[in-house]
Amino acid sequence: MGLTFGFSGILIALVIFIVASAVRIFREYERGVVFMLGRFWKVKGPGLVLIIPIVQQVVRMDLRTVVFDVPPQDVITRDNVSVKVNAVVYFRVVDPEKAVIQVARFLEATSQLSQTTLRAILGKHELDELLSERERLNSDIQRVLDSQTEAWGIKVLNVEIKDVDINETMIRAIARQAEAERERRAKIIHAEGELQASEKLLQAAQMLSQQPQAMQLRYLQTLTTIAGDKNSTIVFPVPVDIVSTVIDRFTKGPTQT
Secondary structure (H helix, E strand, C coil): CHHHHHHHHHHHHHHHHHHHHHEEEECCCEEEEEEECCEEEEEECCEEEECCCCCEEEEEEECCCEEEEEEEEEEECCCCCEEEEEEEEEEEECCHHHHHHCCCCHHHHHHHHHHHHHHHHHCCCCHHHHHHCHHHHHHHHHHHHHHHHHHHCEEEEEEEEEEEECCHHHHHHHHHHHHHHHHHHHHHHHHHHHHHHHHHHHHHHHHHHHCHHHHHHHHHHHHHHHHHCCCCCCCCCCCHHHHHHHHHHHHHCCCCC
């Protein structure tokens, strides 16, 4: 009798173990990659999934977005400036079958690929582009990464360059360059202003030379302005043609009759 009860207990325990091994519960963001005798069978989940023990094996995959930091990378830009750049990569598994079969440890593989891609892409650009065109560089890195990880069933959603570290010597050189650029722009603006002013003065002179009455009116306006300033001395502008006439008359002497 005791032997019968013992055998029954073992049988019940074995049945419970088999049932427990056959039941899998996957959350909404999880999938199970099922293998039948070592060969891929199908992807199951979410919810309750039954697995045949020993015959079938299942690999649990998380489909949520993964965020990881790319450690600082030594990058030599196209203009031979050495900088350290780090970034953040956002990606997720979109094809669990490929993520299990096509690559071993897809997290590590994606991390290593991100580092090499970051150095390769940024090394093709100059320092000014790294500092001023980050959005375009982010898009370039994301596009290259996504094209390479597609075979692994991974979608790279976004890449963000975080910091670009430059040594102190280069920072001072950039500051001097920026100051020189500001001075250059200031000189150009000043020269353009002088050019525009000279063009306007030339136009005004041509217009006044064609209209003598306008010149006289300009003289009167100038006198009015000087008188309004309450100056003790007033300089009266005399037209050049009048001065020339007087000089010629004195030079030739009195007219003979």
